[in-house]
Amino acid sequence: MKKKIGRLLSIILPLLLGVFLVIYTYTSFTAQQIEVISGYFKNADYNYIYISLFIGLTGFIARAYRWKYTLEHLGYHSPFLVNFFAVSICYFMNMTIPRSGEVSRALVLKNYRDVPFDKGFGTIISERVVDLFILIACILGTILLQFDTLKNYISTKVPFEKLLFYGLIAGIVFIGSILFYIYSNAKWLKKLKIKISGLTEGVLSVFKMRKKWPFLLLSLYIWVCYVLMFYVTIFALQETAHISFGVVAVSFVIGSLAITFSNSGFGVFPVAISAVLSLYGVAAEAGTAFGWIVWASQIGLIIFLGSASFLLLPLLYRNK
Template sequence: MKASIKKTISIILPLILGVFLVYYAYNQFTAQQLQEIKLQFQNANYNFIVISTIFSLISLGCRAYRWKYSLNYMGYQSNFPNNFMAVCIGYIMNLTVPRSGEISRALVLKNYKNIPFDKGFGSIISERVIDFVILLLFIFTSLIIQFNTLKDFVLTNIPIEKIIYSLIILTLAGILGIYLLFFTQLKLMVLIRSKIKGLTEGVLSVFKMPQRKAFLFYTFVIWASYVATFYYGMKSISETDSLSIGIIISSFVVGSLAITFTNGGFGAFPLMISQILALYGISMTAGTAVGWILWSSQTAIVIILGGLSFIFLPIFNKKQKIN
């Protein structure tokens, strides 16, 4: 019962936050400004949204294909369709509970390809480690080329003191956790240690696999596709169709962080995009409109492909067994 309550809360709270952010954002607009946002949607060039969508599909396909390298290194085989559908299911799960998609991906391969959960999950974590490093590179690049503008934005919107206090608490908790995990013989800790061994193998697979270059190539394509998705989405409305690459990267970073720390960026993504673009003289109505256009188009892809994956995954694997 307690687990059920916790799961329900983990789903509802992010949604409540998203609804609040939507209300907060639109409560700032007058009726005339809301009409302007509506006109932005009506007058948007949806040809660019189609191009943006194509790059989004490329990133999904490359992520699914890249996954095979770390799995193969550990001695497990999973074909592209299963990997692709697992990735799509992972993304749609992230719309409900943040970061639950990684668990869902590993569970799909455990159920349909009999790949141990800890190994599959470890391979996904290794991907996330690489992706996080690349996101950090984007953040540092953005801070360097747009330092003066972003400095004020960061100081205004991020509570630095609270972050420092949180880091201190997390560090102390981490030290205590490490001691309990590695220096005690409690049954639970012994069990967790055995699981961590499999997880570690999955994480290290990226750095040991023979196909490192291929893995990194597809990683490059994934992130280049992310930026292209964002770039062409920005070109869909007149006020943001000629932004510099520096502004595009800054907006991309802010949008990525909004998606990373919420359930798919619901509410947070358009709000943060409008605020970052406002620093460069883009009206709040245009920034909000392009934020919603980008978020809606990408979320629609996730919902459609994720939903279809739930349907076709068991059908595809049933046919595989028959064959």
């Protein structure tokens, strides 16, 4: 019963947060500001959006092609189309129930290629772990790239004494957490250690693959596609066309985190992007419009590919 309630809350709470942010953002603007935002939507150069979506499509293709390497490492073969449909369905399902896409992706492989669920799911987890490490690298790279700007912003908003105090507290908590992790024998911590060791094993298994370098290069290409998708869309609006790549990097990282920790970024993504762009002098109206354009175009691509995959998969593989 508790698990069902937890799962239900994991679905409802992100949606409620998204709805709240949409309503809050709408009511925080005046009628004149809303009219200005509507004008941004009407006057945007959607050719750049189409280019962005094409780049995103190649990212889907690369993710589907990359999957064959982890499957072959376990001795299984799956046609590219099945992999592509499964990946598209994965993204589509994650829009409804967080993290359900990975399960759906493994089920597609089980039903259409007779790959055991645990084996297929294991390959997906190993991919996700690699993606997580690349995201962490993006975050660290962005911090270094925009260190001066972030430092100046924090110093103007938070007094040095408070910053020092918070830094000491964070350091103590960090060191205490490491010591607790190493020496504690709590049951829940043992389970956490098992999960972490499993993630580590998943990452290390990638380096044991016979074709690890094509896998890693495709992983990098997928994330390059993510960044390029975001970068290209800045030219859709004149108000965002001038921002530097450093600003794009910060916005991309914050947007990625918003998507990761919410229901596909619904309501959260546009607010987060607008907040970041406001630090660099972009008006709230333009930042909000830009955030919604980026989010809506990417979600539109996911809905189109996911719906088409649900339709075409059983038609092309009727024998399964």
